[in-house]
Amino acid sequence: MKPGRKWVILGVMAVLVIVLVIIVLAFLPSESPREAEARRLVAELRKPSRFRKWLAELGVVQPSGRRDPYYPHAIARELAALGQSAVPVCIRALRDDDSHVRYWVASALGQMDPVPSQAAPA
Known part of the structure; x- marks a missing residue:
């Protein structure tokens, strides 16, 4: 695997994790x-x-x-x-x-x- 490609994969994975966290937080009930x-x-x-x-x-x-x-x-x-x-x-x-x-x-x-x-x- 090329070194540049590894960073692209890590970047995409980081973005996916951030999106997943945002989605989970959006569905958690908030206290009024x-x-x-x-x-x-x-x-x-x-x-x-x-x-x-x-x-x-x-x-x-x-x-x-x-x-x-x-x-x-x-x-x-x-x-x-x-x-x-x-x-x-x-x-x-x-x-x-x-x-x-x-x-x-x-x-x-x-x-x-x-x-x-x-x-x-x-």
Whole structure:
């Protein structure tokens, strides 16, 4: 094989690999900003509150992984406000090990508006 021909073959192969990568990336599902926000909110449910951590450091209360009692209500409302784009994230969170997270995600799903039906008008 001639040295110049080897470089041509390598160049063609490189171009084919690049095209293949572009095609694969084009078909991968991308996450919408609302889905990313839903993931962030579910992660917030797992974090303990700063106030509770501070009290635990002082020895006033036992260390706990739970947030303030009123904070999850706000997170559930925000998740519900995201609507249908948050449903896949919430469904995955229903399998979380933490019952606290499962409870509040289920609450958010219950607060979401149902999808309008496609029924024909009467």
